[in-house]
Amino acid sequence: MADKPTVTQAMIQAYDDYTHLTLDRRGFMDKLTKLAGSGAAAAAIAPLLAANSAQAAIIAPDDKRVSTSDVRFRGATGVMGGYMALPAFATEAVPGILVIHENRGLNDHIRDIARRLALEGYAALAVDFLSPLGGTPGDEDTAREMFNELNNSETVANAVAARAWLAGHPRVTGKVAAIGFCWGGGMVNQLAVADPELRAGIVYYGRQPDINDVPKIKAAMLLHYAGLDERINAGLQEYRSALLNNDKVFGLHVYPRVNHAFNNDTSAARYSKEAADLAWSRTLAFLKGTMF
Numbered sequence: 001m002a003d004k005p006t007v008t009q010a011m012i013q014a015y016d017d018y019t020h021l022t023l024d025r026r027g028f029m030d031k032l033t034k035l036a037g038s039g040a041a042a043a044a045i046a047p048l049l050a051a052n053s054a055q056a057a058i059i060a061p062d063d064k065r066v067s068t069s070d071v072r073f074r075g076a077t078g079v080m081g082g083y084m085a086l087p088a089f090a091t092e093a094v095p096g097i098l099v100i101h102e103n104r105g106l107n108d109h110i111r112d113i114a115r116r117l118a119l120e121g122y123a124a125l126a127v128d129f130l131s132p133l134g135g136t137p138g139d140e141d142t143a144r145e146m147f148n149e150l151n152n153s154e155t156v157a158n159a160v161a162a163r164a165w166l167a168g169h170p171r172v173t174g175k176v177a178a179i180g181f182c183w184g185g186g187m188v189n190q191l192a193v194a195d196p197e198l199r200a201g202i203v204y205y206g207r208q209p210d211i212n213d214v215p216k217i218k219a220a221m222l223l224h225y226a227g228l229d230e231r232i233n234a235g236l237q238e239y240r241s242a243l244l245n246n247d248k249v250f251g252l253h254v255y256p257r258v259n260h261a262f263n264n265d266t267s268a269a270r271y272s273k274e275a276a277d278l279a280w281s282r283t284l285a286f287l288k289g290t291m292f
Contacts, residue, residue, distance in 0.1 A: 005044045007269040009228065011035050012259050015049040015269075016231065019103065019144060051109065051140065051266040058265070059115035065089060066118045068111075071125070073165040076157035081128040081135055083111050085118035086171055095199075095291035096172040098162055098191075099126040100184030102261070105136030105143040109266050110181075117179075120284060122291070123172045127162045129155055129187070147183065152190075159191045163198055175199050175291050177219075179283070180206055182261060192219045200290040202283055205260050208235040214242040221250040222286045224279045229260040253282065 011032060018028035033042040059066060067086045072079050083106060087094060097117050101110040106128035114124035130136045132154070133146050159178070167176045177200035180188035185206015192201040193213040202222045209217075221243070225233055233254070243250045255262060255275040262272040263279060 005036070005041060005048065007045055007048055008035065009259075011045060012049065012228075012269060016229075016260055020231070025141060045269075048269040049267065051104065051107075051264060052268070057108065057112040057115070059112055059119055061111070061115070063115065063119075066115045068115065068118075073162070075131070075161045077132050077154050080131045080158055080162065082106070082162070083114055083126045083128075085111075085114040085124045085126075087118050087121050087123075090121065090171070093171055093173045094121055094123050095287075096123045096125065096166040096169065096176040097287070098159070098166060098176065098178040098180075099124050100159070100178060100180030100187045100191075101126065101129065101136075102182035102184055102264070103144050103147050104140045105130045105146070107136065107140075109264060113179075113181075120287075122287070123166065123169060125162065125166045127159070129158065132158070155187070156190050156194050159187055160195045163191065163195055167197070177202065177287060177291055180204065181263060182206065192217045192221060195219075200287065202286065204263055204279070205229055205232050207232060208239040211235075211238055211242045214239070214248065215246050217243075217246075217248055220286075220290050221248065222283060223250065223252045224263075224282075225252070225254045226258045226260050226262050226275075227254050227256040228258060232260060251282070251286065253279065255279065 014031045033039050036042040065088050067088045069084050071082050071084045099114045110126050114126040117124040128136050163176050167174045178188045179202040181204040185203040188201045188203050189209040193209050193216045196218040198219040201219045204224045205226050258272040258275045259270040261270045263276045265271050
């Protein structure tokens with residue numbers, strides 16, 4: 001049996017640059033080949049860096065404890081699509097949570113997170129923010145490229161509309177939080193600035209908002225960041241200081257020796273079960289304290 005290829009921090013950094021900065025797959029593979037020593041080694045390592053959509057879900061799509069459906073609702077710029085997961089056991093209205101995806105769009109991993117939250121007693125709405133462009137495609141490279149076509153202010157407005165729609169859902173108490181990962185984490189920060197009705201925001205390694213906008217935040221915030229994520233962490237201390245100076249309610253955790261996307265269990269090279277489990281336990285405790 002062949003040994004598992006060795007993935008170095010330089011390889012992870014190259015992948016992060018590719019998926020967030022350059023979107024140049026040929027350049028990424030050339031760099032990975034140099035780092036790995038051969039084209040064959042690079043070909044074996046690349047799937048470990050990327051997300052694997054075939055990875056088993058933590059909560060199966062047909063789990064009887066969760067009721068799921070594809071939904072459509074009116075956004076700020078037109079009809080938006082999404083995936084909704086509700087606790088099948090709930091007899092009364094429950095708090096709502098927007099689940100905001102990475103720069104891959106609404107995929108099976110994000111749907112799984114929505115089901116995990118439903119099992120904890122929340123109405124989870126995973127919005128497809130690529131809806132204005134026709135929805136999330138099956139190919140992740142194409143999806144990433146589509147994010148460059150989104151208008152940021154319109155996207156934030158669609159997030160505000162999604163929060164309002166979920167708050168008005170008959171199965172929801174009216175209280176709505178938002179949780180987001182990577183691109184979605186940055187969107188949660190922007191939503192917290194734009195929407196005073198957002199009750200809580202949970203950010204996983206997301207870009208910080210404009211520091212001058214921090215006074216507008218009304219939501220309680222929980223921030224999870226990866227210790228090795230130098231690109232995203234560049235503005236983190238300034239954000240922390242602004243939250244402190246403006247007397248905002250927040251918690252900040254930086255997980256040492258883990259990479260950007262450490263929560264994504266479909267990406268073998270970057271996933272950290274220890275950090276992901278700890279962040280998730282903190283997330284659930286935070287939600288319990290702010291949403292009920």
